[in-house]
Amino acid sequence: MTSKAGNSKNGPVHRFKLLVFTAGIILSGLAVAHNVNAQQPSLKSGMMEIEITPSEAGYPHYRGPSTGAHDPLFAKAVVFEQQDEKVALVVGDLLWVERDLSVKARMRIEAETGIPFQNIIIAGTHSHTSPAYHPNIRELTGTLRPPFDQQHDTGKEDSYPQELEDGIVNAVIKAYEQREEVVLEVFGEEVNDLAFNRRFIMKNGKLITNPGRRNPSIREVEGPTDPELAVVMIQRKKDKHPIGTVSNFSLHADTFGGTAFSADYPGFLAKNLQSNYHEDFVSLFAAGACGNINHIDVSGTKEEVKSSSEIGDILSSAILQKPNKFQKVNGTDLKAIAKVIYVPIQHFNPEELEWAIQEAGTSPLYEETAFLERRRRLKIRSLERMRRTEAVPPAIGDQPWRIPLEVQVFQISEDLAIVGLPGEVFVDLGLAIKENSPYKNTIVVELTHSHIAYVPTKEAFTRGGYETINSRLAPGGGEMLADTAIALLQEIHQK
Numbered sequence: 280m281t282s283k284a285g286n287s288k289n290g291p292v293h294r295f296k297l298l299v300f301t302a303g304i305i306l307s308g309l310a311v312a313h314n315v316n317a318q319q320p321s322l323k324s325g326m327m328e329i330e331i332t333p334s335e336a337g338y339p340h341y342r343g344p345s346t347g348a349h350d351p352l353f354a355k356a357v358v359f360e361q362q363d364e365k366v367a368l369v370v371g372d373l374l375w376v377e378r379d380l381s382v383k384a385r386m387r388i389e390a391e392t393g394i395p396f397q398n399i400i401i402a403g404t405h406s407h408t409s410p411a412y413h414p415n416i417r418e419l420t421g422t423l424r425p426p427f428d429q430q431h432d433t434g435k436e437d438s439y440p441q442e443l444e445d446g447i448v449n450a451v452i453k454a455y456e457q458r459e460e461v462v463l464e465v466f467g468e469e470v471n472d473l474a475f476n477r478r479f480i481m482k483n484g485k486l487i488t489n490p491g492r493r494n495p496s497i498r499e500v501e502g503p504t505d506p507e508l509a510v511v512m513i514q515r516k517k518d519k520h521p522i523g524t525v526s527n528f529s530l531h532a533d534t535f536g537g538t539a540f541s542a543d544y545p546g547f548l549a550k551n552l553q554s555n556y557h558e559d560f561v562s563l564f565a566a567g568a569c570g571n572i573n574h575i576d577v578s579g580t581k582e583e584v585k586s587s588s589e590i591g592d593i594l595s596s597a598i599l600q601k602p603n604k605f606q607k608v609n610g611t612d613l614k615a616i617a618k619v620i621y622v623p624i625q626h627f628n629p630e631e632l633e634w635a636i637q638e639a640g641t642s643p644l645y646e647e648t649a650f651l652e653r654r655r656r657l658k659i660r661s662l663e664r665m666r667r668t669e670a671v672p673p674a675i676g677d678q679p680w681r682i683p684l685e686v687q688v689f690q691i692s693e694d695l696a697i698v699g700l701p702g703e704v705f706v707d708l709g710l711a712i713k714e715n716s717p718y719k720n721t722i723v724v725e726l727t728h729s730h731i732a733y734v735p736t737k738e739a740f741t742r743g744g745y746e747t748i749n750s751r752l753a754p755g756g757g758e759m760l761a762d763t764a765i766a767l768l769q770e771i772h773q774k
Contacts, residue, residue, distance in 0.1 A: 320362050322611040322691075324513050325458035326523040326561040328355040331371060331410075331446040332540055333439050339411035341374055342538050343420050349539040350546050352409060354443075355563040356450035357513070357525055358394070359691065360458055361613035365394040366689045367451050368525070368697065368724070370565050371443070372542040373403035377413045378669060380440070381728040384447045391448070392455045397617040400687055400699040401447060402727045405566050407533040408541040412440050415730055418657060460516040464605035465695060465720055469506040470597050473590055474530040476500050476706070477573045478744055486742035492577050501742065504572055505529040505706050505713075508597055509722050511695070512605055523561030524552065525697075527722045528594060529569040529706050534587045547591025555599055565724040568709025570702070570733045571746060614690040616771045620763050621671060623679035623753035627659045635659035654749045658732070662751060669729075679753055685728055686760060688767040694719040696771075698764045699727040702734035702752070708761045715765045717772040723764075734760065 332352045337344045352372035359366050367388065385399045403409075411417045477489050478501040490497060509527040514520060532543040542549070549562035575584055585593070627635075635656040666672070670680045687699040696718040704725040713721045725734075733746040740747050740754035 321460040321516065322463070322613065323360040323458040324358060324461040324522070325454040325456065326355070326357045326513065326563065327450050327454040327457065328353040328561050329446045329450040329453070331443055333410050333442075335439065338439060339417055340538050340540065341407050341409060341411055341416060341419065344538070345410075345540055346538045347540070349408075349535070349537075349541040350550075352406075352540055352542055354447045354450040355561055356447075356454040357523070357561070357563055358392075358451060358454045358458055359613055359689070361611060364398075364613045364615065365392070366398045366613065366615050367392075367394050367454070368400045368402075368563070368565065368689070368699075369447055369451050370402045370404060370563055370724075371447060372406045372546065373409050373412070373443075374405060374407065374416055375403045375726050375730045376401050376728055377415065378729045380413075380444060380447075384444050387444075387448045388451045391452050394451070394455070395615075397685075397687070398615040398689075399451070400689075400697070400724065400727055402565055402699065402724050404542065404545050404564060405532045405703065405726055406535075406541065406543040406545070408535045408537065408539065408543060410439060410443070410540065412443055415661070418660075461522065462514050462516050462519070463608035463611065463691065463695075464512040464514065465510065465608050466605045467507050467509040467720065468597060468604070470508045470528070470593060471506050472576070473574060473585065473593060474504045474506060474528070474569070474572050475574065475576050475579075476502050476504050476571055477575070477577065478502060478571050478739070478746070479577065480742070486744040488571075488745040489573070489575065489577060492575065494577070497578055500578060501739070502571060502705070502707050503710060505567060505710055507567075508594060509567075509720065510598055510605075511608075511691075511722075521556050521560060523563060524598070525563050525565065525722070526594070526598070527565050527567045527724065529567035529572055529709060530590070531569050531573045532566065534574050534585075534590060541587070544587040544590040544594070547588045548594050551591060551595035552598065555595075565722070566726060568700075568704040568706050568712075568723050568725050570705045570725070570735065571739075572706050608692050608695055611692045612690060614771050614774065615688070616767050617685060617687045618763055618767055619683050619685050620759060621681040622684050622756040622759050624662060624665060624670060624682050624751050624756075625658075625753050626679060627662055631659055632663055635663075651745060651748055654745070658749055658751065661732075665751065682729075682731070682751070684731070684760065686763045686767060687727070688764065688771055690718075690771050693772070696720070696768060697722045697724060698768065699724050700734075700760055700764060701725075701727050701729040702731040702760075703746075704734045704760070705736050705739060705746075705757060707736050708734065708757050711761050712764045712768070716768045718768065721768070
């Protein structure tokens with residue numbers, strides 16, 4: 280695993296200038312860091328998975344009513360403890376993690392385990408075949424919901440959100456209860472021809488997301504990919520018994536299709552690893568920065584589109600075929616740091632909001648496809664809800680509304696760190712974090728704690744496209760998150 284990955288067969292790595300900031304001006308927020316003694320005791324860890332598949336027949340799916348479960352969904356947790364420091368990473372087979380779910384779950388976890396609130400990362404794999412457990416997800420089907428914050432009355436209480444919260448909390452609690460002395464091994468290698476940048480600049484200069492395979496009007500791909508598969512193997516210290524893996528790859532989990540629940544390719548990866556090791560082996564997959572990455576080779580010559588099972592097979596084979604490529608992690612030194620920053624969100628005016636709440640019809644405001652029009656309407660309604668529930672209003676003048684977002688860093692050793700970021704982060708930003716990290720091995724985890732949709736680069740906003748239409752952040756917000764992550768990595772590495 281290397282922090283300097285970034286070459287791609289799909290196009291050149293586009294560099295961008297990171298924002299220059301001073302503490303208290305752009306990146307205002309609270310940082311929390313913890314030191315440990317020079318003489319380090321053994322690292323302890325525990326892992327657990329709890330099934331979170333809805334049991335109710337026809338429970339809402341990302342694409343509408345579900346048609347059952349193809350394979351089970353899980354919340355998977357890993358806990359690390361060294362001396363007085365404790366951290367937890369839990370990832371669910373979910374489209375995303377809503378802020379209220381994250382806050383309630385972390386408060387319960389802290390109360391039950393003593394793991395500090397800011398030392399808990401909760402993320403989703405972004406599986407598109409997962410439950411619509413929140414009105415924000417149900418709205419994606421195209422059904423408006425008057426008024427904004429209420430689900431349509433079905434006459435039946437929805438018990439699944441509480442079951443989901445319980446599953447996330449219990450996964451961490453049980454992982455914490457099972458912690459024991461461990462040793463870690465790590466590796467990273469490029470797995471090519473799986474992930475492709477999906478944004479293309481056309482010959483007429485327009486930017487189109489997924490313009491169709493071998494479209495003759497394509498001029499060039501807009502940005503890079505990150506082909507690095509990063510894996511941390513956790514083994515029991517006393518006998519090297521494998522407990523599980525934390526793996527990370529930058530590819531949208533939108534490869535399965537249909538209306539049956541599925542964990543998508545991370546589920547097939549996990550099944551393969553469990554078959555090789557043992558049934559209690561936990562394969563925790565955390566999505567890398569992949570907001571502009573999918574599995575379709577639009578501009579290439581390959582006819583086939585790999586299935587979820589094929590992608591899982593390829594990733595698991597990369598882990599299993601060369602066991603000697605894992606390198607022992609020496610000198611573990613567990614630390615955690617977090618910072619809340621206030622990121623500007625996009626603006627809308629009363630006329631746009633009135634248009635956005637209409638259920639049908641067109642407007643001279645925008646000329647675009649019906650799909651993009653629906654997404655723009657949804658985005659404006661989402662921004663209105665953010666203003667009422669979580670965003671900070673401007674103090675004076677016409678300054679933008681801002682939303683509090685959390686950036687987290689866990690140091691496992693002087694060579695290994697994990698970064699948690701909210702949103703569907705563009706791969707360019709993930710690469711910038713890795714390339715500027717002082718750690719040899721840096722794992723970037725997206726989709727943590729808050730639903731903010733896409734996190735494009737500032738340059739991407741100048742070109743437009745689906746992701747910028749659907750983003751909640753103002754241009755430059757992605758660079759603020761990346762800058763914060765880099766600053767925290769450098770700060771904690773120096774302590």
